[in-house]
Amino acid sequence: MGEVLEITRPKTRAKKRLAVKLEDLPLGQILPGDCIEAMRSLPDASVDAVFADPPYNLQLGGDLNRPDGSHVDAVTDHWDQFDSFAIYDQFTRDWLTEARRVLKPDGSLWVIGSYHNIFRVGAILQDLGFWILNDIVWRKSNPMPNFRGTRFTNAHETLIWASQGEKAKYHFNYRAMKTLNDELQMRSDWVIPICAGQERLKQDDGHKAHPTQKPEALLYRVLLATTEAGDVVLDPFFGTGTTGAVAKRLGRHWIGCEREKAYRDVAMKRIDKELPLDESALKTMQSRKSAPRVAFGALVEAGFLKPGTELFDKKRRWCATVRADGSISCGKQSGSIHGVGKDLQEAPSCNGWTFWHLEHEGKIEPLDTLRQLYLLAVED
């Protein structure tokens, strides 16, 4: 089924009690029929993330032609037709309710939409108890112009990222995102081209296989940001399987739901061809949080720092001495590198690793540099 069954979740995230076994899930399968029914077949709290690209309820009017006379192939498929907002809302509430049941307590929900539907989806998911963490703007580098000159070029779509609730835990690979964005924090607006060219799946007659195929780059960022290798990702509106293809590539398990057989066939063929990246390529920058926490004392213990070494702040306003137990002292103050730094500055908090420096061959270096060296040394 094109799945990477060897991959398991890191032990740090394993829930021993009531944990759903991976073998009991239809991993690497596209469940046929209505997605709400299909999701009912899955156990509670069994997937780590849901990515959903539901019908947008576009409600388009007449035909549209380009200035050169060619015809615009719009989304007029039957699955995008709803008779009223009330019916669309009920449909939305139903699939979101099932998604919420199936999602683990620390799982992430992602939904993508346009102004036609995203406000309704967002309000309903809030009503159900989901807690919005960010709204993300997918800025299309190559959107279709507004041929009639009647509005602004519709150049973006909106994604909502939500956790199970206000107090719920969730996973965010901060370091991986920052690395991906050239060492600046990843922002809430992402520039990504629309899905076209080789990536766009075609039918035998050369016509596009699906009217709203999403770019793989979009799913790549979503899955890298909020899931780990070995996680299970569910897509209730699988379409031609972009979520499955990227999940497989990134070593995530996947489950899809899709009503239309034609889409299921295209998706399965596509995903079978996909090759998973090997394990070393999958390793992402570790966030400080999930990295082993280093106690300052461990550096002293390991001989990276001798007791008696003098520490300074950057401007040499204060000087402290390292003691054998990993505490430091500065005049009458003593305690952890964080606590002493905080008290001296009379600040509400202080990161001792970046506040304190030591002199090494005439240069002043923050303690953090030493911590990095220590981490490298103990990694293996």
Place this chain on the structure above:
Amino acid sequence: MGEVLEITRPKTRAKKRLAVKLEDLPLGQILPGDCIEAMRSLPDASVDAVFADPPYNLQLGGDLNRPDGSHVDAVTDHWDQFDSFAIYDQFTRDWLTEARRVLKPDGSLWVIGSYHNIFRVGAILQDLGFWILNDIVWRKSNPMPNFRGTRFTNAHETLIWASQGEKAKYHFNYRAMKTLNDELQMRSDWVIPICAGQERLKQDDGHKAHPTQKPEALLYRVLLATTEAGDVVLDPFFGTGTTGAVAKRLGRHWIGCEREKAYRDVAMKRIDKELPLDESALKTMQSRKSAPRVAFGALVEAGFLKPGTELFDKKRRWCATVRADGSISCGKQSGSIHGVGKDLQEAPSCNGWTFWHLEHEGKIEPLDTLRQLYLLAVED
């Protein structure tokens, strides 16, 4: 009151029947008290646009410090506190209902918000019958980082632009927007810096006068895009009066509502200092729709084009001859520049102005160039 009473709406937009007289409106005034009550004092269908920056219902938790220990001055004002989504929704429904009543049938509604509230606002305004024309993303060039490294940097806010209904007319200054965007269609994502520096209004103690003052560039684009000089703009959450200041500068009338006296005082002082642009600066690029339509025949009549001149398409597949009455002929086909172009290409439509070209000093130029010259010549 700092208003430009000389300015009136162009006659093309005047509604003779049931029209509200400008003298009967509190132009250039900030109505005190609750905005819903204040709007009740205005007649039906009396304003051309509503711009609303309602409370975002942020629901913030504890304190936040920057990595350097400094404190982040968050929005904790009483006017942003709501006990539940239900109460916020009711408040939203109430002010939107009044705004809808006061807005003319061909008026524009603008609302700005963040992910905390915008989905609720969007769904409710759709429920009330407003028709969303675009959602606009204000991309902040200098957003506040996510200091905890727990989410994506919240780098944008969302605006919704809506008309009174699916079939309602509305006004969009397409040409002005395209000109503003360097001859490319204006997109739905706008890059604008946050309001800081000189533009940010300060109290006597140097502290910011309002926690959420919007940049004037944002209002400038909104008003230029969807209102005309002489129009009336209503802002139910006036704050420190960015809407009023920009409206006055652009020769639009304005009405504000604001509960807090401190904000009203700051706003009035600010707007009094604002100078309106003079009339010639206010002239924007005319849209094709509101520009006098040029009949091809008028160019012939005026001697811009001699009967007998040969026209070509860009690739010189076809050649047509201009006739004295402004029709053209090409083989057996004859008729208007649009109709002949359409039939030759077997296309559903054809813009003859851009399809047909003529040779001038060895260069091939579209007819449209000639039309522009003609328009310039007849302007005075």
Place this chain on the structure above:
DNA sequence: GGTATATCTGAATCACTTA
């Protein structure tokens, strides 16, 4: 006086572990 450098701040639903 001009150029570096330092400081300040902005609509933010902003932690986790152990006692």
Place this chain on the structure above:
DNA sequence: ATAAGTGATTCAGATATAC
């Protein structure tokens, strides 16, 4: 459950200060 203690974390732009 709640409270307390420890630990982790920032980008662009405007203004102020130093050289």
